[in-house]
Amino acid sequence: MLTFTTNQLDALRATLANEIPISNSIGLAIASFDQNGLTLSAPLAPNINHKDTAFAGSLNAVLTLAGWSMLWLIVYTEAIPAKVVIQDSTIRYLRPVTRDFCARCRMPKPGEIERFLLMLCRKGRARLELQAEIAEDGTIAVAFSGRYVVQTPRADPF
Amino acid sequence: MLTFTTNQLDALRATLANEIPISNSIGLAIASFDQNGLTLSAPLAPNINHKDTAFAGSLNAVLTLAGWSMLWLIVYTEAIPAKVVIQDSTIRYLRPVTRDFCARCRMPKPGEIERFLLMLCRKGRARLELQAEIAEDGTIAVAFSGRYVVQTPRADPF
Numbered sequence: 250m251l252t253f254t255t256n257q258l259d260a261l262r263a264t265l266a267n268e269i270p271i272s273n274s275i276g277l278a279i280a281s282f283d284q285n286g287l288t289l290s291a292p293l294a295p296n297i298n299h300k301d302t303a304f305a306g307s308l309n310a311v312l313t314l315a316g317w318s319m320l321w322l323i324v325y326t327e328a329i330p331a332k333v334v335i336q337d338s339t340i341r342y343l344r345p346v347t348r349d350f351c352a353r354c355r356m357p358k359p360g361e362i363e364r365f366l367l368m369l370c371r372k373g374r375a376r377l378e379l380q381a382e383i384a385e386d387g388t389i390a391v392a393f394s395g396r397y398v399v400q401t402p403r404a405d406p407f
Numbered sequence: 408m409l410t411f412t413t414n415q416l417d418a419l420r421a422t423l424a425n426e427i428p429i430s431n432s433i434g435l436a437i438a439s440f441d442q443n444g445l446t447l448s449a450p451l452a453p454n455i456n457h458k459d460t461a462f463a464g465s466l467n468a469v470l471t472l473a474g475w476s477m478l479w480l481i482v483y484t485e486a487i488p489a490k491v492v493i494q495d496s497t498i499r500y501l502r503p504v505t506r507d508f509c510a511r512c513r514m515p516k517p518g519e520i521e522r523f524l525l526m527l528c529r530k531g532r533a534r535l536e537l538q539a540e541i542a543e544d545g546t547i548a549v550a551f552s553g554r555y556v557v558q559t560p561r562a563d564p565f
Contacts (some may be wrong), residue, residue, distance in 0.1 A: 264457065269455075269456050269457065269462050270455065271432060271433065271454055271464065274453075275432075295432075296429055297427075297428065298426060299422065301491070304427050304455035304468075304494045305471050305475075305496075306427075306429065306468025306469075306471045307429055309467045309496075310464025310465070310467065310468060312487060313464045334458070334463075337497070337499040337500060338463075338467075338497070338498055339495070340495060341494070341495040342493055342494060345492075385526055397483075399535055
């Protein structure tokens, strides 16, 4: 069972705030981590659009960061000096988001993290596909799938 | 041949700045409009990430807005009181973006705009898929495809 300590979540919080400054403009915060996954949150106000709902670009940014943060926590907790980058993603905007919102990256399936870490250990580079979503009133409003690549300094460049 | 006047581009500029406030944090600007398409730009500094390259979420936001702006200009120029929203998108991050960047929404193929406007006129709602990209040193660094929906007030809700 994957768990992270308060210190590890604090390290993620500092990394997001310091290394991805636009996350401060978005108002990004770490909402929770539990057996369902990692949840980031953002207020509607700075992310509002022409229809008084959340701007698609902000929704995508918070979902992209939810997946990125999940992988960042995994490699940080394993003390692996690796960089996490997103390779590609697909997003479906199913309903407008009308309030402050949360983006939840789902916990990878059992065994996926172990296979991912084994590949990273063997090859210095590994990929993981993560699913994330934003729900409102119990219904999925935005569905996101992203493929991330993690690479240690010793791996060959792409 | 699709063309827009300076006044129409100024109206787009004001709309982006006033109705999508996060675009100000991103540093979004309209760079150009010509036969190749509509180009938006953003500086690297506010959009930087942990690798000192452009944050994927910012790249996606500027590409999403490049497509949105193309459609906004088309319906504004036709004086159609319609709202433009994005339905879904796919993005591939092929290379890091290391400098200030431009997102270019390609001009739709001949006939596509006319078919789109005819559908909008008949049904009050129409979809258009747009391609956009960010290039650096002549090579595509980020490739984006987005499907947008335009709806007039008289159309039935989704």
